Amino acid sequence: MEIHEILQPLDFAVVGIYLVTLIAIGYWVSFRKQPASGENLFLAGKSLRWPSIGFTMWGTNVGPSMLIASASIGYTTGIVAGNFAWYAFIFIFLLAVVFAPRYLGARVQTLPEFMGKRFGDSTQNILAWYTIVTVLISWLSLTLFAGGILVRQMLDLPLWISVILLLAIASFFTIAGGLKAIAYTNVFQMVLLIVVSLALTLTGLYQVGGVGELIAQTPPEYWNLLLPAEDPNYPWVAIALGYPVMGVWFWCTDQSMVQSVLGARNLKEGQLGANFTGWLKILDVALFILPGIMCFVLFPDLEDPDEAYMTMVTSLFPVGMTGLVMAVLIAALVSTIDSALNALSTVFTMDIYVKKYRPAASQQQIIRMGRVVTILGAIIAVFITLAIDSIQGLNLFDVFQSILGFIAPPMSVVFLFGVLWKKTTTKAANSILLFGTLLSLTIGVGYLWVFPNAEYTFWPHFLLLSFYIFVFLAALIVVISYIDRNRKNLYISTLDFGTIPKLPNKVKWLWIALITVMVGMYLLFNGH
Template sequence: MKDLNNLLQPLDYTIIVGYLLILLAIGYWVSFVKDKKQNENLFLAGNSLGWASIGLNMWGTNVGPSMLIASASIGYTTGIVAGNFAWYAFVFIFLLAVVFAPRYLHARVQTLPEFMGKRFGDSTRNILAWYTLITILISWLALTLFAGGILIQQLLGFPMWLSVISMVLLAACFSIAGGLKAIAYTNVFQMLLLIAVSLLLTVFGFMKAGGVMEVYNNTPGEFWNLLLPADDKNYPWLAIVLGYPVMGVWFWCTDQSMVQSVLGAKTLKQGQLGVNFIGWLKILDVPLFILPGIICAVLYPNLKSPDEAYITMVTGLFPTGMIGLIVVVLIAALISTIGSALNSLSTVFTMDIYVKNHKPDASPAEIVRIGRFVNIAGALIAIFITLAIDSIKGLNLFDVFQSVLGFIAPPMSVVFLFGVLWKRTTTRAANFTLTAGTVISLGIGVLYLWVFPSAEYPAWPHFLQLSFYIFVLLATLAFLITIFDKNAASNERNILDYTNLAKPSKDVWILWILLIVVMVGLYVFFNGH
């Protein structure tokens, strides 16, 4: 098969350039012509989100170009087993709805660091601000740059370092021209287009392969099992059952980007219905995002890298012109994520660390100057992290994503579970877990991914099992610190009062029971092969 960058025709390049110019023009109009007060009101609408907005916003945050490329990659190599990362999530989405959301909304907080500040005090809130910076740098910025770098590599043949720098510069150009606001305005359209493209890929792929049964008959039987044997080298069932919950609690219950929509709910019931809605939407992840990779394994079995599966399907099944449109939407959405991550990074550092702790009387001009400096510094740090991620050997894109997230998750999962479920948990235990626990977790991650890479040192357990072991270690330490903390009584004043906590309504319970029945049915059906 010829190089992917040779498959783009002049019409595709024309559409790519034209689309980017249109976005820049819309960005200029939004930033310098349209009434700015109206824009502010959009973001200061308060608690006004209904269940549909909450579900779609959460799914939109979760479904990005990085996920499309990575999901097709893992589908190409292992089948639907990666569907566990979408379908097993319903357990932790349920946990968000019935355990965490009532407490978040009862506490009337805007951010999760603020919630933990009410629970454990300002010291924990300050540490969480730094922790948030680390997670934004790694999970939202570096991993998105890595996925974007792979896309640019495939399309233009650039080396990774040049691809990543190009992405950062492109994001900077949009930011300067106000283009990121344009992408924010067009993000709903872009998300719907990406979902439609994935649906068409699945349909066109089945048609070209000769139908559903042809694809089924030309793939290994284990491709259609969600739970694989304990000795499977890719995703053994024990690793998924034990390890994914650590990541699931962190991502679905404690990550600000995911929980933000729930915090903006009109009422608790709307928040819980919205969270239930994303549980149903997550069912679509397997047919929309993983199936194209499985079909690609049938149609194009000899790819140089499984990470090429998504773009190979696009270039192989879609006509000239449409390829260019899809590529530019992928790039624009990646730039949007990069720009949003840089903006979040500068906001958290400037407001939660610099202004709050160092210069409360900072002038607006100084705040803007610090914010720009953090943007530049964050971009440079993210480039180096991305190049480090690129040096990881023996893992495809999806595995890189999940392994990196698996080492970020344990400290936050421990702190929030203990903070919400155990009244006795002390500030000292929480702060130790967030500081020393993060050093332990990320340190083991560096050893696993770079110093003694698992591809060369097979004695390592699966990264999901490793994430579980780290979680157990940190939970044990948090428990022991709390038990032996002589100042435990002084923490009582920080405990939030949940005596009048609202209970889920009958409607909410009925919808959750229905979803649980459907999910259990899917697991039974996809484990009989």
């Protein structure tokens, strides 16, 4: 029976109540105080506290592909995909102690603006367009594709209507209230996500017969975070070397992820918010992967593992609760989409419109342009999403991770060297952003489409490929910088982030606690 045939009127009533509540929260936040400036629209007036920052970062990361694909991987391989959640704490820590003090100290609204102060206008222009294309493809279109499929399954609607419906809800918050409305609604949505996902995990655990029974009825390797180096899917070497390249880009340099930290009331709130995100990431395995492992025990004969999550929902939850899960999936979608739309709007408006074309633009013009870009970005994303839908045999999760792996190396190299090595020159940074991106994406296209990995066995794991590209580009940026340093008329950095303050005691002890817990997790699930 199709999913949309199982749903009852009560389920749709629950979804309706949820949407009305969500819009009411967004309206209250957006219009009780009219936005007075572009900074209010894009960075919430620099007013965000740590709970909003943590929930927004986590909510941006938790898309529908996370729920569906994590359960699917749990069904087929166990908790190994938990590395993509738990390994992240190192790079969230890097954001808190290395990057956030510099971003906030420089008082920038966007990361291209930050690098523009470091390397000049040419780098800012390249990064602005780079960020816009990345947001459109990686965040908006792939998320809308995953979400559109889910809504299509639930409501039996055409994909284009499903996508437009999701965009309409998300665009409301981005256009009306900017980051502050997104942050407030994200807190509501993420609490709901935790409650419903926890209910599914506990219900599944009860049906299986408890933790002991779950472990007894699954293969021992299902509980290993570190799989042998010869494992075809997730060898530990590929994860250990390749994920850091993706982690630096994703958690430290991606506008969509870092946007809420830039909107922090102060550095301490930003660092506490990043720490809170690290704690929330621990939940990913219990809330998203464990239901897939339980489904393996309860429903071992599934033809399509991608159906594991919805199979658990429709089989274990009563009428009404299924509607609540639909609401949660929409919450995860809206959370990712509105954060991406806000990042897209911020970068185009501040780094291209104001920087290049209208330096003297009024606040009203800036806000109007931000809203126009949001609408245009949403329309473009619909067409890209429909183009993705026309590709046959697309495995969303694997392609998504692969694309991230091939996008990441140039950005990771430029930001790491730009922030940590003063001798890096503008020519070196721009060369990596242009040539490095072309190289990385060409290899990615070859890996995914021209000589697909499924047919050609000469390819290393895509995470190892990402690592090799990173090492090559890191060596290249050093060589070009040394050659370029002897020339005249080098750009003199105007980047001034002041003195980096010491970590406050509260921040320091919370990070020590999180690092201790995460090391303990890896020792507990260490492959024995």
